Every structure is written in C-alpha cells, then in structure tokens.
Amino acid sequence: MTGNSPLVKRIAIVVGAVVLTAVVSMATTLGVSRSIEGNATAINIAGSLRMGAYELLARSSTRESESAGFIAQLDAYEARMAHPEFTRSIPDTDDHPLSRQYQTMRSLWLESLRPALTAKAGSSNQVAMENLLGLTRQYVAEADQLVSMLEDRTEARIDLLHLIQIVSLVLSIVIISGLFLDLKNRVLRPLRKLVNIADAVRQQDFSRKARFSGSDELSQLGIAFDQMTSELALSYHELKEEARGKTRELERSHAALELLHSASRSLFANHDLCSGAIPMLQDLEQLLGIGPIRLFLHDKHSSEPVEAITTSTKDRPFYCKDHHCNACLVTPEVFDELPSEDNDGRRLLLPIRTPGQLLGTLEVWYPASTGLPETSRRLLETLSDQLATAIFLERQITEEQQLTLAEERAVIARELHDSLAQSLSYLKMQVSRLRRLNIAGEHEEVHHNILEELSNGLNSAYRQLRELLTTFRLKLDTPDLATALAQTAHEFSERLGSEVKLEYRLPPQTLSPNEEIHTLQIVREGLANAVKHSDASEIVVQVLFESPRVQVRILDNGKGLPSSDQPAHHYGLIIMQDRARTLGGKVSVRNRDSGGVEVALSFVPKSRHLITSEPAISQSLQQSVKE
Template sequence: MKSRSPLVNRIAIVVCAVVLTSIVSMATTLAVSKSIEGNATAINLTGALRMGAFRLLSHVASGQESSVGENNLQNMASQYGLSLRDNNNIARAIPDTEDHPLAKQYQAIQAYWEQTLRPGLENHPPGSFASADIIAATQSYVNSVDQLVSMLERRTEARIGLLHLIQMISLAFSILIIIALFVDLRNRVLKPLRKLVSIANAVSEQDFSHKANLKGSDELAQLGSAFDQMNSELALTYSNLEERARSKTEELEKSHAALQLLHASSRDLFANHDLCSGAVPMLQELEQLLGIGPIRLYLHDKQSAEPVQAVTTASVERPFYCRDHHCNACLVTPEVYDELPIEEHDGRRLLLPIRTPGKLLGTLEVWYPVEKGLSDTARRLLETLSDQLATAIFLEQQITEEQQLTLVEERTVIARELHDSLAQSLSYLKMQVARLRRLGIEGEQKNAHNAILDELSTGLNSAYRQLRELLATFRLKLDTPDLATALRKTIEEFSERLGKPIELIYNLPPQALSPNEEIHTLQIVREGLANAVKHADATEISVEVVFESPQVQARIRDNGKGLPEGGQPVNHYGLIIMQDRARTLGGQVAVQDRNEGGVEVTLTFVPKSRHLIPAEVSNT
C-alpha cells in the first residue's frame, strides 16, 4: 500500500529548498563581491594622491632656483597629472554614469588640478618660499581628495552591508526551512520514533504492555503497527516463561556474588594474620548477601573447657578480645541489635564445625530469621566458608607452633651451653671457696678472711640459684609450649616448695602474647614466687594473670612479712631483674606492701599484638 505523504518525499522537498536557497545566496554574494572588487586598491591609490600633492608643495617650498629644479617640478607635475587621469585602478571604482556623485567628484578633482593647482605650482616664482595662496589651494585640493576617499569608503561599506543583508535573508530563510523541517520531523518522525524506541526498551526489559497506536499511512505508521503486532505475540510467548526467568536470574546473581565473596574471603583470610580484621568485613558482606546474621566464630582452646569467642559481626559492647579500639566494625546500637534474628528475637541457629582432618578447631555460629529460613545455596556457601576458615586457622596455628618450636630449640641450646659452661664454672668457684675455708687462717686477718668468704659464698649461691631457675624455665618451656601450661607447672613446683597449694587465676585470650612476651612474663612470675617462698615467710600465695583490654596484668600476692625498710632484701637483685624484663616488654613492675599484710607484685604491659591501640587508651 502506497503512502500518501511518504517521509522520503518530504525530506527531498526540504533538501531542494535548502539547496535553492544556498545557490541564490551564493550567486548574489558573488555579484556583490564582484562589484566591490578593487575598491580597497582605489582607496589606497586615492589616498596616495594626497601625499603626492604635499610632495609637490614641499618641492616648491624648498626654494630651489636653478633651471634643473624647475624642470624637475614640471616633470613631477606631469607624472602626477598622468596618475590622476589615467589610473585604471581608480577608474574601475568610479561608476560609468556621469551623473553619479563619485564620477562628479572625480571630475571636479581633475578639473581643479588642471585649472588651479597645477598652474599655481608651475607659475610659482623659483627661489621663493610657498605663498599662502598656493598652500590654501593645495589644502583645498587635498580636502577634495579626502572627500573622494570617504565616498569610496561609504560605497564599499554600503555594498558590504548589502552583502550582509543578503546573507541574513538567506540565513533567515534557511532557518525557517529548518524549523519547518524540525516541526515536521518532530511530529511525523521523532515522536513516532520515541514511541517505537520506548516500546523496544520495554521489550528488552520484558514489558510487553506498551502500544504505539500510530495514526497515518507513512512508513513509521506501518512500522508502529508491526511493532504492536509483534509486542502482542511476544507477550503471549513470554507470559509463561517470565517467572522462571526471574527466579533463574536471581539464583545466578546470588551465585555470582557468592563466588566473588569466596574469592575475596580466601585472599583476605590467608593474607591477613589478624582473624578479626580479616573475617568481620567478609562475614558482614555475607550477612547482607544472604539476609542472615549475626555470625560468631568460636575457637576451641585446649586450656579452656568452653569454646572461646574470637569473632562476632554484631555486638553492643566492645568484645573482650578486641585489639583495635579505633575499629567499630562489630559495634551496633541496641536498637539494631534487638532487630537481629537471635534466640530472643525469633531466630534460629546453625552450628557449623571448623575442622581439619582429625582435629576440631572451632565452631561457626550462624543466626537466621525463622520466617525466611536458610536456603540450600546459603547452607553450601556457609559450609565452604567454614572449610576456608578451618584452613586459615590451621595454617596460622601451624606458623605459631613452628615459631614456638624454633624458640624452644634456641633456648634448649642456650640452656645446654649455660649448664656446660657457667654452671660448671660456678661449681668450681664454690669448691675453691670451700678449700679456702679449710685453710684455717689464724691471727688478725681471720675475721676479715671469713667475712670475704661469706660474701663470696652468698653471691655464688645466689647466682647458682638464679641459674638453676633459669635452666628450669628453659626446660619447662621445652615440654610446655604455651604460657598457661607453663604457669600451671610453675605453680605446682612452688606449691611443693611452699608446702601449700598456690591459687592461679588465668584468663588470657588465645595467642594474646608473643613467645618472647610469654618468656618474660613467666620469668617475672617465677621471680615473684621465689621471693614470696624464700624471703617473705608467706603461708598463702596467689597468682593472677588476666587480660584487661588492652593490657595484660600479672599479680603475685602473699601474706608474708612485707618489704624491708630499704625496699629490697640484702644481697638480692631479683626486683632489679624484674624491672629490666618489664621494660623489655614496654611495661612496668610495681612492688608494694598490702594493707592486709604481705607484698603484691604487679606486672602491667600492652602486648605487641595490640600495637593498634594508642598510648592514651593503654594507660587508662
């Protein structure tokens, strides 16, 4: 079926109108520009006539009296007159009609030259200066030339203005054509195209409810009818598949996000040695993805009867194990916490073991809403995550144990060297002191001799005792690679020496101290126990090693006789050694009498693993 007003015909008419307007504009522009061709040169040459007149006047006024000068003036005047009459460049700028103002002015200038100015210049007496009449005549001539120049300029400007007017008319006509084209295109092309594009976009979004309903019989109206028919057929085709496609899309999106999360969690868990900072952001992202939470991670510590919480994604108060007091990742307001699906708020709990072959490392506790449940995809994702956590925790423990075993081996070598060198040397010195005692020196030097031997014996015994305790500590760590077990064995040792059981309170989080910090803490506790057993005459002793975030505090209390007046027993350097060890840890040791009797030794320091916590917080 033919179209009554096809788009191609309308566009062809508009293009022809634009082309015709362009041709007319270019033709008139060419004619006007041709009419003013050479005007600029004529203006320049006419202006040069003024300079020539002044040169002639200057020559007359120079006062030359020779016949050579007079002939020169006549030659100059003849040449000037020739350039005025027969100059083709000026003549082309002058209209051919005699009654034209430019032609009249040009003829008046020629007549004034021939009849007035030239005779006046040639008849001027040689050797005399220019008279007022000749100067006035020259000035009148120059004024006529200036008027001719002004007339040429105005004529040129008028032609240029006509050229501008033609261009503006052409531009206006072109704009009217373009506006008409735009209006026609908007009504006949753009609006239908927008409808068709909107229908196409809706179809791409699986929305088949839009219709074009275009009126007319042109190409776009026919295309709109075809779109409406196609839309109806597609709506019938996709009506039964839409729900299945939506569910598949959601499943694919969750699967894609789950894969990305697993990849990121694997990288972060194995790259970040801090389980809390490495796991909390990832677990929170998992909660948002699956609509679950909170999630808590518990580690199984062989020294603790109950699992120890190591990570949580939501807490009202700062957790006990927190290392970074500037981090608020797991802190939420009570209002937010009350909305979480925990046991008190209609929540269900899923417990997933974190294990490696043959070893249970911890438990992953996941809460989710009762009404929503937990899909199979989410459960599989959580099981995969627990496997990744198990691998990361196992590798971290392996690294820690290897570091501790390396330290134990080094300390075993040191203990062997001390036993084979320093211990034998001290034994040899003790035997030499015993030999000196049996010499039995008599006379005035006997008392001084015995006093020196007593001091030597006391010093050697003290050094030998400290060496035995040091070797005992080294050997104790060899069999007990963690601080809790080493402290228990130390308590058992000193309980036997005291004759009564010593109370021990211990609540440090797992891996709170480095191997070096464990060594110095154990040595200070042993030194404090040794002082209480040997010097205090105590009957009750207690040891408390606790974590008060971010500080670790170790306290040794006894009910003995207290400190002497000097603050330290004679010939005993244990307190100085404890202070040196405390400074090595970056902390301090306080030794003071208790109000109820006895002495309290307190070690306070911030573990190096808490380096993120500022000093002002650690001092609180």
C-alpha cells in the same frame, strides 16, 4: 442464527439454509414447470379447434357434407378435442373453472354443434344455416374462452415461477450476505485480533487481550488466548525476576569470591583471625544480606566451644586483645535489627575441620523471610574451608615456634650448665681453699672481708644461675595454664609448708602459648622469692581477667620489703621485668598495707598468637656464654 451458537453450527445452519433454499426453489420450479407442461400444445389444439369449427361449418354447406368423408372429418375433429396433450392441460377436478369450461365446450359440441352439423349437412335452408352459424359462433366463443383461460393459467404459472426464482435469489443473497457479515464479525475480525495478539506475544508484549464473549470456538480460543497471555506474562515476569535474581546472585557470588580470594591472602599473611577475618566477614555479610557471623574454636581442654570472633556486638568481647580496634562494635539499634533467636532469625552451623580434626564451628545468622540461597551456602562452606586451613596453619606455626623456643632454651641451659655453672663451681672451690690458708698480718681482716664478700657473691650468683637453669628447662607440657599453675602452687606449698592458694579466672584461650609460658615463669619467680625471703605463712596467687588486661598477683603475709620498698639488685626481679616487657606489660613489687609483699603483673594480651623471642636477659646470657 443465535449469537451464542458455535461457529461450526452457525456455518452449518447457513449452508443448510442455502441448500434448502436451492432445493425448495428447484423443487417448486420443477413443479411449476411440470404444471405448465403441454399448455402450449393445448392452446394450439384449442386454436385449431376454433379454425376447425369454421371449416366444418363451411363444408356442411356443400354436398361433401353428406359423404362419409365429412363424418370422418367430424370424428377427427372430435378426436382432436380428446387429444391427450389437450386433455392433460385440463385439471381432473370437476369444480375447476378450466375443467368446467372444457366440459361446457365439449357438451356444446356433442349435444348441439355436431348434431346440427350432421343434420344440416347439404341443406341450403337459410334459417338452418343461420342457427348453425350461431351455434358455431357460440362454440368458437367457448373455445376462445378456453384458450384465454389456458393462456392466463400458463402466464400465472410463469409469473409464479419468476416469483419463486426471485424469492430464491433474494433469500440466497440475504443468507450469503448474512454469512459474510457473520464471518467478518465472528471469524475474520476475531482471527485478525488473535493474529495481532500472537504477533504481540512474539514481540514479548503480553498486554493485549481478546476479551471475547460467547461460547463459539473463536470465543473459547480468545478466552484461551487471554488466559495464555496472562500466564505467559506472569511466567515471563517470574522468569525475568528469577533471571535478575540469578544475575544479582552471580554478581554477589563473584564479589564474594573476590573477597574470599583477597581475604585468604590476608588470613595466611597475618596469621590473625581478628584482623584478618572480621573485615572480610563484614563485607561478606553486606554482599549476601546475612549476619551476624560468629566463629567458635573447639578446645580439647574445654567442655564448651570458645568464641573467637564476632562481626556484630554491642559490648567489647572478652577475647578482644586490641582495644584500639572497633571493627565488631555496632550500635544497639543496628544490633537489635540483626536476626537472632528472638528476632525472626535462622541459624546455620558450618563445621571448620581438617581431615580427622574438628577445629571449630562457624555460626551464620540469616533472615527467615529471605532464606539462604544455595550459592551463598556454598560460599560459606568455602569460607569455612579457608578458615580451617588458616586456623590449622596458625596452630602449626605456633607449635613449631614452641618447639623451636624449647630447643633454644635447652641449648642455652646446656651451655650455661657446661660453662658458667662449672666456672662458678670452680671459683667457689678456690674461695674455699683461700679460706683455709692462714694469712696473718695487718691485712688479715681485710683479706677475710674480701673472701667473705667474694663467697657470698659467688653463692648468690650460683643460686641465681640454678634458678635461671630451672626457668630455661621449664616446659608448658601440661594441658593448659590453669593446670600448670595448680601444679606450681602444689610444688611451692610443699616448700612453704602451708597451702599456696590459687585464684584463676581467665577465659579459655585468652593467652597465647608464649604469654602462658612467660606468665607461668613470672609466677614461679614470685613464688620462689616469697618462699625464700618473706617468712610468710600464707601465699595467694591471683590470675584474673579485667578487660582488656590480665592481672597476675602474688600476695604474701610475710615481713615485707626493706624501707626502700624495692629489692636492690635482685636478679629475679630483673628477669621478671624483662619478661613483662616481652608481654607488653610491667611488673611492680610493693609492700601491702596489711603486711607482706604484692608482686603484680599487668599486660594486655596480644592479638597474634605467635611465639616471640625470649627476654633480653636470655639473649645477653647466651651471647656472654658464647664469648
């Protein structure tokens, strides 16, 4: 048996060897047994021939030897010598010792002993009898030799038969022992090892290996088991890692959903994207391993999207209205490690939309090495929907408050026009009537001065009231503040007779609608004062953004202010100061070094895009009218 023979082949060889040994043993046994078949009969016949020779010798000395019966007895003796059972034990070949011995014995009988017995029958000659006895002894000696040879041959065949049986038994034992050893080493032990591997695999232990060598079936099965356990170990490890990843992803998703839930309440409660969205977006970045995130709002009056918030920046953004907040500011080292176009980053753009309206775009950066899982993408899509709802509600609230404010202003304007304006007109008419009266006497000059002062006061109050009515009726129905200021500049250019220059450098959506209205009203008030009182030939309006403040300046080259450098009891200045306080800023009026007056407004835009109340002057006027 070869070590690399297949198992079935080895078993077939062993079985074949056992069968061959059995067949050879049986065949040889059969042959040997057939070769000694009749030897016992032949030995018996040979023995009877010896006894028969002495009987014939004894009868030859009697008178019966001359009878026909003696001849018949000789023939019977000779026939017994030619008996088939006897001759069959004698080999057919002439050179065989047993065949030669038989021929010698037969020749001695035919040529010497029978003729002697026939010739000496009934004779009492002592010499003849001694010769006959000698021949008989010689014949019996040859017969004994033949019997001995037959016995030796039979015993040799029996010994050969024993030897064949022993050899067959030994070979069978050796072959069967070899088979058992081979089965133990190549079948039982490998099977036991494979069973142990299967039990280990059942217990999720993939470290055991068969490490069989060879090409038989069990070796191939062991190799297949090793490959299977290796693949199972790899698959189990991958599945385990995938399950861990899914678990971590689900935990992140759960945390992100909780974060979105709490952030949605903050967004809808504060109505402020910066304070409501940036902390939530930064927490979401840490959970999902993404960032930075930027939000762009789409302005129908701007060709490019306007950046509204960002979660990571080195410099304070231009739109930042609260300079006490550092939520989005990071160190340059942290900023440089974030994914970007120059730093192995991928970008995801998600639309922020409501049905039929695109409000903005959410820009999400994530590392290219890790990618963005599908669950994270769905969470970001949910976030974009929440932001769309928050932005839509914020704009809706702003528009509603604008409408409310416009209606409130219209009511105040109607009440002022119907009450205070008519009362002032009536007083002006009464003063005119008093002037037409001729009051003579020592108090004539005093009366005249009083009427003059009263007339001037009424005219000033009436003019200021008409300006106030114009202010209250003003609506920001132009596309944006820049367009409204351009129209205002054109309007006052016609009043002045020369061009009013406008320098406007504000980023888009820097101001809320409330801040835009108050800024526009302050500019109009400043232009009105410059056109009426400065005698200027050139007026410049500057609206600039000097982070974090908005700077508004109305510059003219007129005669300037009186020596006090501030107009005394100027009602328009009071209104401008009230509006500036509403914006959280201040208004200053001063003479320029190069000549003329500078009206300067400075304020920091508020973080909330909400319409607030009117200046205190409007409330006081409304209350006075109602009283």
